[in-house]
């Protein structure tokens with residue numbers, strides 16, 4: 001079996017992914033995602049920019065021909081060249097597993113090795129700004145394979161990070177961790193059966209096995225599709241044989257409360273989530289639910305009817321603003337402020353977009369956004385998640401916007417995601433904007449559009465000058481604003497109807 005650094009990196013993200021990459025049916029893989037291709041291209045450009053100022057030798061070999069790459073690299077190491085770019089290191093262990101490593105750079109140092117009075121240390125060039133643990137583990141992996149090839153251990157492995165520069169990996173800490181992960185990886189890949197599917201949005205959304213895994217999870221009604229079921233909690237639920245939505249919906253939350261990773265709040269929330277999904281209906285968070293199992297139900301004391309204060313929770317005003325930002329985190333750039341102005345008296349809905357066609361226009365569109373929101377000085381500003389509010393605070397600081405213009409504005413912001421998750425439980429797979437709005441029947445004009453795609457479109461606009469990319473961004477952003485509007489109106493109506501029914 002051959003393990004390479006990419007496989008080990010993916011194993012850290014998801015053991016199933018590493019297994020499928022090794023043994024899966026390639027026909028079931030998704031085609032490359034535009035955003036992922038952009039990251040790969042950015043990574044490549046970053047490496048080229050850095051290497052443009054360096055003198056180095058590069059071994060010649062065909063892509064993925066590890067043996068040829070290793071021979072050519074070994075030859076350069078034996079010659080004692082100062083820097084080797086994209087070399088290959090190969091080591092076959094006694095267990096028959098071959099380890100392949102390909103650090104971006106091998107840098108010559110004084111010391112004793114098989115080659116003479118010099119040795120090499122590894123460096124990886126990363127597009128990211130943070131020394132993620134998974135990168136440090138791979139740096140330790142390079143170090144380990146390198147030690148076998150050159151017959152000497154080095155004390156340092158480097159990550160070259162964007163903006164932050166060189167980062168020294170603590171090998172004393174990382175080598176044992178890496179060894180543990182490597183052993184687990186080899187064991188997993190030796191098994192006949194693939195690891196169980198577990199959909200976790202943050203790691204699965206960019207994975208090329210997503211469609212395959214998601215359809216399996218859907219068919220099996222897998223618990224990972226239930227918001228709140230983390231891998232750690234899933235392990236606990238398996239021990240109790242609570243592996244279906246129905247089983248979880250019928251358990252008493254007190255049974256889950258003492259489990260590691262639960263607690264009272266999470267236990268009640270999770271069972272309520274299972275019930276909402278099973279019954280395919282929205283539940284009020286504080287709804288008087290009989291938590292006893294169906295076999296032993298008894299009446300619980302009735303909850304006092306509450307009065308829902310729309311005024312404070314979800315203000316409905318003659319004019320309301322629905323706001324969504326598009327940003328490129330890698331450039332620290334906000335390239336679009338989209339605002340849907342809903343005039344309930346005039347019965348009009350007008351979408352305003354302030355787009356920085358070029359990054360230098362960020363300040364201009366910021367001011368245009370301020371002018372618009374101040375032309376409706378009392379209108380509540382609805383947004384979904386804290387990002388919009390945080391970004392407005394950041395831009396105000398960046399462009400020296402006076403506090404008397406910003407502070408009153410911030411008091412008008414209403415985070416609809418916070419209201420939804422605090423007030424109701426919904427039969428959705430995630431509390432992101434799209435699943436909630438789709439559950440309400442809202443559809444985006446481009447069903448494939450998302451934040452990552454918008455970033456890709458913006459980069460393509462920069463590269464090609466083709467305005468269809470800008471149009472696609474604007475349509476997507478407007479739909480996000482309209483989806484927020486749809487959720488807000490639904491939530492107000494739902495809460496009012498529930499409370500009015502209780503008071504009747």
Ligand code: SF4
Nearest residue numbers: 014017204207210213
């Ligand atoms: S889609 Fe998710 S579960 Fe499936 S292989 Fe990829 S990361 Fe793992």
